[in-house]
Amino acid sequence: MSRTIAEQLALVKQEQRLGFMTHVVIGHPSLEETRQRVEIMAAAGVDIIELQIPFSDPLADGPAIAQANHQAVANGVIIEDCFVLAKELSNTVDIPLQFIGYYNTVLNYGIEKFMADCVAAGIAGLTFPDMPIDEEQYEQFYYHAQQAGLPVVQLVSPATAPERLQLIAEHATDLVYCVARFGVTGATDELNTQLGEYLDRVRQYVTLPLAVGFGISTPQHIQALHGKADMAVIGSALLNVPINKLANTLQPLCAALSVPPTNTIQ
Amino acid sequence: MKIPKTLFFKTQFDADKQGHFGEFGGRYVPEMLIPALDELNAAYEEAKHDSVFIQQVLDLYKHYIGRPSALYFAERLTAKLGGAKIYLKNEGLNHTGAHKINHCVGQALLAQRMNKKRLIAETGAGQHGVATATVAAKFGFACTVHMGEVDMERQAPNVQLMKQLGAEVIPVKEGNRTLKDAVTSAIQDWMGDPEDAYYLLGSALGPHPYPTMVRDFQSIIGMEIAEQLQEREGVGVLPNYLVACVGGGSNAIGMFNAFLDVPEVQLIGVEAGGTDIYTPGQHATRLASTPQLGVVEGYKSYFLQDEHGNVEATHSISAGLDYAGIGPQHAYLHSVGRVRYESASDNEALNAVKTTSHLEGIIPALESAHAIAYVMRLAPTLVPDEIVVVNVSGRGDKDQHILKQYL
Numbered sequence: 093m094s095r096t097i098a099e100q101l102a103l104v105k106q107e108q109r110l111g112f113m114t115h116v117v118i119g120h121p122s123l124e125e126t127r128q129r130v131e132i133m134a135a136a137g138v139d140i141i142e143l144q145i146p147f148s149d150p151l152a153d154g155p156a157i158a159q160a161n162h163q164a165v166a167n168g169v170i171i172e173d174c175f176v177l178a179k180e181l182s183n184t185v186d187i188p189l190q191f192i193g194y195y196n197t198v199l200n201y202g203i204e205k206f207m208a209d210c211v212a213a214g215i216a217g218l219t220f221p222d223m224p225i226d227e228e229q230y231e232q233f234y235y236h237a238q239q240a241g242l243p244v245v246q247l248v249s250p251a252t253a254p255e256r257l258q259l260i261a262e263h264a265t266d267l268v269y270c271v272a273r274f275g276v277t278g279a280t281d282e283l284n285t286q287l288g289e290y291l292d293r294v295r296q297y298v299t300l301p302l303a304v305g306f307g308i309s310t311p312q313h314i315q316a317l318h319g320k321a322d323m324a325v326i327g328s329a330l331l332n333v334p335i336n337k338l339a340n341t342l343q344p345l346c347a348a349l350s351v352p353p354t355n356t357i358q
Numbered sequence: 359m360k361i362p363k364t365l366f367f368k369t370q371f372d373a374d375k376q377g378h379f380g381e382f383g384g385r386y387v388p389e390m391l392i393p394a395l396d397e398l399n400a401a402y403e404e405a406k407h408d409s410v411f412i413q414q415v416l417d418l419y420k421h422y423i424g425r426p427s428a429l430y431f432a433e434r435l436t437a438k439l440g441g442a443k444i445y446l447k448n449e450g451l452n453h454t455g456a457h458k459i460n461h462c463v464g465q466a467l468l469a470q471r472m473n474k475k476r477l478i479a480e481t482g483a484g485q486h487g488v489a490t491a492t493v494a495a496k497f498g499f500a501c502t503v504h505m506g507e508v509d510m511e512r513q514a515p516n517v518q519l520m521k522q523l524g525a526e527v528i529p530v531k532e533g534n535r536t537l538k539d540a541v542t543s544a545i546q547d548w549m550g551d552p553e554d555a556y557y558l559l560g561s562a563l564g565p566h567p568y569p570t571m572v573r574d575f576q577s578i579i580g581m582e583i584a585e586q587l588q589e590r591e592g593v594g595v596l597p598n599y600l601v602a603c604v605g606g607g608s609n610a611i612g613m614f615n616a617f618l619d620v621p622e623v624q625l626i627g628v629e630a631g632g633t634d635i636y637t638p639g640q641h642a643t644r645l646a647s648t649p650q651l652g653v654v655e656g657y658k659s660y661f662l663q664d665e666h667g668n669v670e671a672t673h674s675i676s677a678g679l680d681y682a683g684i685g686p687q688h689a690y691l692h693s694v695g696r697v698r699y700e701s702a703s704d705n706e707a708l709n710a711v712k713t714t715s716h717l718e719g720i721i722p723a724l725e726s727a728h729a730i731a732y733v734m735r736l737a738p739t740l741v742p743d744e745i746v747v748v749n750v751s752g753r754g755d756k757d758q759h760i761l762k763q764y765l
């Protein structure tokens with residue numbers, strides 16, 4: 093049985109390092125390879141893995157992840173496959189696995205059944221970027237997640253206004269995901285230079301641990317998050333790394349999670 | 359009977375404060391877009407109550423677009439069909455050749471008020487892209503138009519026009535490479551540049567406030583029809599039927615809005631029947647059999663999708679109707695029964711282009727031809743003192759090289 097997000101975050105804190113979240117698109121390039129990639133990530137020292145339920149129209153995803161979604165959909169990967177894989181993996185890895193996806197999948201599946209099946213599959217949390225808190229009164233997504241005991245990881249962006257940060261803080265559980273820059277998912281060379289300022293602003297309202305993602309791809313990026321964030325998220329940059337190179341690619345990234353002696357917090 | 363006389367009127371079918379028309383609409387977008395949508399909504403709410411803004415819109419309607427567009431009695435078409443009296447509301451006479459320019463001038467004025475520097479648009483048929491490129495030139499904005507590769511091919515003349523107007527046209531290679539994919543690409547462009555860019559959405563769909571705002575700028579169509587018909591037919595005369603094609607739904611809602619609260623007027627939206635409305639991928643008829651509720655591209659409505667909620671491919675001979683979703687107010691009007699939705703096939707649309715060209719000397723856009731095609735079925739079932747007004751949302755110049763293959 094894998095740990096909860098809260099348990100994993102407590103562990104990260106105890107080890108006095110940054111946490112590390114990675115991402116896979118279920119069924120890209122195949123269900124079997126997704127399973128292997130998750131196991132490699134878990135063994136390498138990743139703390140949380142986002143399992144993306146493939147969808148035809150992934151609004152917040154840039155070309156790399158969008159193409160992976162389209163490929164998985166074309167391969168015929170459906171939500172039932174995602175539950176089967178999640179159940180299998182939550183028995184074989186210790187770290188929390190969370191679903192990331194788009195709300196239309198849940199709407200079609202049935203919201204209560206979705207939550208129940210997530211719990212049965214050992215899923216530790218949910219991220220649904222197109223289900224903002226404003227629509228809760230119409231959808232009861234957060235309500236049903238809470239009833240099922242599933243944390244919903246909320247997103248904030250550099251443009252999120254103070255009143256909204258407040259609102260999000262009130263509904264957030266376990267972890268808040270700070271989108272590092274404007275735009276969609278995708279690897280970039282440069283990290284947002286105003287990241288520190290932005291995360292300070294978020295911290296005025298949010299007391300939960302902060303994960304930072306979008307555009308993070310290198311050990312240098314991760315190092316730059318020390319003292320600012322609690323967790324680094326890498327998605328696109330790992331997506332198309334061949335499986336036989338994945339462990340080697342993860343190694344320096346995981347090494348960067350501990351505070352390097354030359355870069356102790358000022 | 360109460361036909362509104364001023365822009366930005368209310369009806370009983372409006373959205374609530376958060377943009378929900380009954381269970382449809384809303385704002386199902388990633389957090390990254392919320393600040394931009396909040397800013398847009400605030401600017402729009404403020405502008406529509408500002409008499410200076412309203413006057414600017416009306417001036418551009420008149421002096422730039424050339425409104426009012428003609429309401430033309432199609433005498434020979436009427437005689438041939440042998441039933442109701444048929445009027446054509448000829449939006450094809452507008453500057454740039456379609457109704458799209460109506461919401462473009464309104465939104466460009468708003469973008470100017472908001473101090474934006476670049477207009478982003480998606481386009482299917484290219485009419486909205488051309489209209490956006492046009493207002494961008496007029497107001498001095500940079501302009502980026504996202505267009506599916508398939509549509510760039512079939513609406514090549516409009517691609518050329520956009521470039522000539524100074525716009526950058528981005529070919530969208532994702533998915534089906536048509537309108538839906540162009541919408542996603544445009545939204546993503548905006549997500550990356552919310553500060554300087556204004557997303558000038560081209561139909562009455564997407565997240566709140568677009569469905570409401572686009573409708574409001576298009577409502578002039580119906581307001582003019584009410585007035586023009588009385589000039590032609592006598593004070594107090596109402597149309598019996600209003601008929602418009604429905605892609606995302608902008609020309610149709612623009613025609614219907616002023617009449618929504620007038621129950622005597624029957625409203626009919628015509629979707630693209632493609633080659634076969636019973637085979638997924640062969641049509642774009644979202645409301646035909648059992649409409650499927652979904653949340654895609656930031657709004658809740660009916661979408662053509664499979665049983666897992668993945669959006670299906672669509673087909674229509676007209677690029678502007680080749681879209682898997684339908685504006686949320688149309689979904690609502692369908693669910694409450696205020697508007698009836700029908701469909702017309704590719705072949706019927708082609709036949710309607712031919713008939714209207716030959717009998718009236720008016721070449722309608724393939725999109726608009728779907729509405730005419732339905733009227734060709736409807737009119738013979740009616741009596742001569744009934745009046746049908748059909749919205750010719752655009753002219754057919756852009757379709758010549760498609761038509762060449764068939765006619």
Ligand SMILES: Cc1ncc(COP(=O)(O)O)c(C=O)c1O
Pocket residue numbers: 456457458482483484485486560561562603604605606607608609610677678679723725726751752753
């Ligand atoms: C002439 C014309 N009519 C109709 C449409 C369909 O759009 P809507 O349903 O928003 O009016 C288009 C779209 O490109 C168009 O160009």
